[in-house]
Amino acid sequence: AKVEPLKIMISGAPASGKGTQCELITKKYGLVHIAAGDLLRAEVSAGSKNGMLAREYMEKGQLVPNEIVVMMVKERLSQPDSQEKGWLLDGYPRSSSQATALKKFGFQPDLFILLEVPEDILVERVVGRRLDPVTGKIYHLKYSPPETEEIAARLTQRFDDTEEKVKLRLQTHHQNVEAVLSMYEDITIKVDGSVGKEDVFAQIEVALTNLLEQRKSAMGSL
Ligand code: AP5
Numbered sequence: 001a002k003v004e005p006l007k008i009m010i011s012g013a014p015a016s017g018k019g020t021q022c023e024l025i026t027k028k029y030g031l032v033h034i035a036a037g038d039l040l041r042a043e044v045s046a047g048s049k050n051g052m053l054a055r056e057y058m059e060k061g062q063l064v065p066n067e068i069v070v071m072m073v074k075e076r077l078s079q080p081d082s083q084e085k086g087w088l089l090d091g092y093p094r095s096s097s098q099a100t101a102l103k104k105f106g107f108q109p110d111l112f113i114l115l116e117v118p119e120d121i122l123v124e125r126v127v128g129r130r131l132d133p134v135t136g137k138i139y140h141l142k143y144s145p146p147e148t149e150e151i152a153a154r155l156t157q158r159f160d161d162t163e164e165k166v167k168l169r170l171q172t173h174h175q176n177v178e179a180v181l182s183m184y185e186d187i188t189i190k191v192d193g194s195v196g197k198e199d200v201f202a203q204i205e206v207a208l209t210n211l212l213e214q215r216k217s218a219m220g221s222l
Contacts, residue, residue, distance in 0.1 A: 003215050005086025006031055006208065007108065009093075011180065012115030014169040015125040016193050017200060018090045019138050021115065024201045025088055029208060032082040036092040039072050040064055041158075058160055061168030063094055063176070070101045077107050094172075096179040111211060112184035113204060115193035119170065126166040130155035144197070 006029060010018050022033045040058065043051030050068045057064045073092050076082065089109070093099040117125075128141040133156050139146050146152040160169065181188065191203045 003212070003219060005084065006211065007087055007089075007110050008113065008208075009089045009109045009111070009184070010113045010115070011091070011177075012193060013117060013119075013122055013173045013177075014166055015122045015129065016115040016117040017125075017197065018115060020144070020197050021113075021200060021204060022088055022090050023138065024197070025204065025208070028205070029086075029088075031086045031088040032079075033088050033090060034073065034076045034082065034092075035090040036069060036073055036094075037090075039076060040069070043068075043072075055159075059165070061160065061165050061170075061172055063172060066095075066097060066101065070098060074102070074105050074107075077102075077105075093180055093183075095176050096183060099180055099183045109184070109187065111207060112181075112188045113207070114181065114188055114190050115200070116190055117193040121194055122170065123163055123166055126161050127163055129161055130157060132156075 008025070008031065010022060010025075012018050019035065022035065025031060026033045040051075040054045044055045044058070045051070050072075054064045054068055063069075069092070073089070077087055077089070093102060125140060125143070128143070130139045130141060130146070131137070132139065132146070132151055133154065138144070139151075139155060146155060160166075189204075189207045191200060193200050
């Protein structure tokens with residue numbers, strides 16, 4: 001029999017490194033990365049009605065209404081690839097109502113990863129973040145600079161990545177984080193996200209390896 005695919009949630013303040021860790025996790029464990037922020041930005045770029053509405057909230061660093069976010073995430077989680085390979089959900093849920101909605105649809109994570117990073121570091125990470133529109137890769141001008149001049153020339157910045165906007169995003173995060181955490185207390189691991197990205201990943205790897213080992217031995221004893 002096959003080992004059940006992993007179902008993971010990753011959470012943390014704006015720019016705590018969720019997207020960066022998701023790149024490393026998917027590369028090693030082959031999970032499907034589903035980022036609520038990326039799904040929303042795709043709608044914004046497409047200029048859809050939902051996208052136009054979502055942008056108004058994102059500009060203010062507020063949560064986009066559940067009517068838009070919940071079904072978007074649910075549909076992506078229900079796709080065959082997420083079901084077969086397992087999923088890594090990034091930036092969702094951000095409120096207890098979003099967590100409850102997901103549970104109602106039958107999506108329960110095995111592990112909830114919380115990245116902890118002090119606030120002064122977060123602002124520096126946001127302001128220096130750049131994205132490669134061709135590969136989708138996340139860079140930082142200081143901590144993770146582009147590999148070539150060609151990549152450097154095409155990097156873009158997110159519309160909500162200013163010092164002023166990240167402060168609003170942080171406020172929203174603080175208002176909601178406790179309620180979400182309390183729903184996943186028994187499966188939460190807290191990770192020190194302030195160290196280098198490979199050292200952050202090493203902490204996550206320990207937790208994921210343990211989880212997979214437990215699964216395998218549980219199957220072996222059947
Ligand atoms: P979203 O896109 O999820 O943004 P966020 O939570 O603010 O998180 P970020 O994407 O900014 O950061 P990250 O943690 O992924 O960090 P990254 O790896 O890039 O949401 C945007 C908006 O959409 C929200 O404000 C809201 O309006 C809306 N939204 C999203 N989800 C929603 C939901 N569920 N409900 C309602 N509304 C929702 O790293 C940041 C930078 O730091 C990079 O430059 C990176 O290179 C660098 N870096 C990363 N790790 C390290 C390290 N260890 N050391 C040094 N540098 C590092």
